[in-house]
Amino acid sequence: MRVLIGGASGMIGTELTAQLETAGHEVLKLVRRQPAAPDEHHWAPTARMIDFTLMDRADAVVNLSGATLSRLPWTSSYRRQLLASRLDATHTLTDAMRMAAHPPSVFVSGSAVGFYGDRPGQKLTESSIKGVGFLSDLVESWETAAHLAPEKTRVATVRSGVVVGRGGAMKPLLPMARLGLLGPIAGGGQHWPWISLRDEAAAIVHLLTSSRLSGPVNLAGPTPATADVVLRALAKAVHRPYGIPLPEKVIELALRDAGHELLLSSQKVVPQKLLDDGFVFTDRTVQDAMERLVASA
Template sequence: MRILVAGASGMIGSELRDRLEADRHTVLRLVRHDPRSESEFTWSPTARIIDFTLMERVDAVINLAGASLSHLPWTRRYKKQILDSRIHTTQTLADAMRMAATAPGVFINASAVGYYGDRPGERLTEKSSKGSGFLSDLVDAWESAARLAPEKTRVVTVRSGVVVGRGGAMRPLLPLARLGLSGPIGTGGQHWPWISLHDEVAAIIHLLDSSLEGPVNLVGPTPITADGFLRELAAQVHRPYGLPLPEKVVDVTLRDAGQELLLSSQKVIPEKLLADGFVFADAKARDAIARLVARRAR
């Protein structure tokens, strides 16, 4: 396949590009600098500038672009950047597809489990309703922008959980664990939806040839609490665990970012992926953490 990727330089995008090229797909990259190779094409999503004829030359579009949620604090200005970076990129791609004489067959757009909000005790699938909060509203607008793609284009919005890889949420968590400074965050009983970087990328590739459309949860099949996840992380780097981070401290220092990223409880199930026959290489959080720790050691 010929696949156009936005956000190909990030943690997920870099791994995805390598795996696609290893499978002999052709990957074209949208970049914001001058092209450095024949596979790079300049665009400016903020200004809605893109060569729409690119869409006539590719079979699929994958959009992973967006300002990092891990950048703290979430000031009012940065919240706007988080929102704009997602909506502008998605709308620019959807507009270009509609302008093309022949649109791509599939559009896979990044999304997030933040759609569900804080839902303690609930089993959350793609059929679950929207929650509340900044991330829930963000994801709702983000997915709505993706649905502006042409009717003939199959649109998939991948609601990812915490991706266990070199970067993202693991960038601060792994060093803290290695220093022996990790422990329960709040009560620790909140569910953290997680997925290994390996399975995140494998699921996206699976969806290129699938018939699935609409929202798809990209999370591991075995739910775990924050306490269980962080305890396993400390154990695998052979460090003590138990230094608590009280909820009040999270509230005061991180405010809504802390509430939505660290304290929200989301027992999310990858119902569509499992029904579609996708097999997870890392079915439990300990498997994902072991893969990360082994990779970091190399």
Template sequence: MRVLIAGASGFIGTALVGRLTDEGHDVLRLVRRRAESADEVTWSPAAGIIDFTVMDRVDAVVNLSGASLSHLPWTKGYRAEILASRVTATRTLADAMRKARTPPAVFLSGSAVGYYGDRPGELLAETSPAGTGTLADVVQKWESAAKLAPHATRTVTFRTGLVIGDGGAMRTVGMLTRFGVSARLGTGGQHWPWIALDDEVGAIVHLLDSDLSGPVNLVGPTPATADRVLGALAERMRRPYALAVPERVLGLVLGQAADELLLASQKVSSQHLVDDGFAFEHESVESALDAMLSRPVPVR
């Protein structure tokens, strides 16, 4: 397939480009500067600018654009950027597809488990209603923008959890653990929906050739609490895990981000993806952490 990727230089995007290239697919990358090679296409998502004719030349579009959620604290201005960076990029892609003479067959648009909000005690599937909070509001508007794609284009909004790999939020978590200051966050019993980087990328590739449409949860098959994730990482890095940070302290330091990123409990099911034939490489968070730590640290 010929696949157009927005956000190709990011944490997930870089791994996805490598996987697609290894499997013989042709990748085009959207860049926010002057294109420097035949596999780059310039766009300006904030301004809604893109050469829509590129959509006539690709089979699929993967949208990974969006400001990082792990950039803290969430000031009022940054909360606006979190929303705008996702909605404008997604709308720009969808608008370009609608203008194409032969729009791509598949549109895979990134989304997040933040859709569900804080839901302790519930098993959350794609049919579960939206929760409340900043992220739930962002995700609903983000997914609504993806629905603007042409009816002929199969559209999937994949709701990703915490990606276990050398990047994103895990880079910060790993650094804190390495310096021996990893700590239980609140009670530690809140469920953190996680997925190994290998499986995140593998699931996206799987969805390119699937019949699924609409929301699909991209989370590991075995639920894990925050305590299990952080404790297992500290154990593997041979660092202490004896500190505890009360919820009120997290709230004072990080504000709303603490409630929605660190303290929210989301026991999210991946059964929809499994029923579609996807096989996870890493079924436990411990396996995902082992894979992360076994890789050489990239030179930056």
């Protein structure tokens, strides 16, 4: 396949590109700077500018673009940026697809488990209803934009959990673990959906090549884990102690809504569609994922 990727230079995009090329696929990368290689093509999503003829050359499109959720605090202006960065990129791609004579057969667009909101005690599959909160509303708008792709294009929106890789949520947590500063966050009983970087990219490849899957698809590891289990696994992987607690009130005072939605929300997310479609996870437990992370760091 020839796969066009927006966000190819990010943590997930880099791993996805490597897996696609290893499997013999061709990758075209959308970049916001001047292209520096034959596989790079300029776009300006904030201005809705792209060479729409690329869509006639692509068999598939992957959209991983969007401002990072880990930049804190979420001021009013940054909330607008979080939403606009996702909608601008997605609309730019779907507009170009609709202009193409032969649009791509599949469009995999980024999304997030934030769709479900805070749902302690509930098993969350792709059929679970929308939750409440800023992230839930953001994801709903993001997924709605993705479905503006042409009718002939199969659309899958990947609701990702915490990706265990060299970046993202692990970027601040790994050095804290190595300093022995990790401990329970607000008791640690809340479920954190996690997935290894390797499986995140492999799941996207699976979605590109499996014609049966469309709509929302949960990208989370097959063995749910609480925040306590996730952080203990990281501390153990770097052979450091675990036990310095971070109280809930400190998080709420320091991070406000962002702290609640990113750290305190409980989401027992199950990758039901992937499992039903026969996808095989390489890292089945968060301990496996953390050991892979530390070995690669």
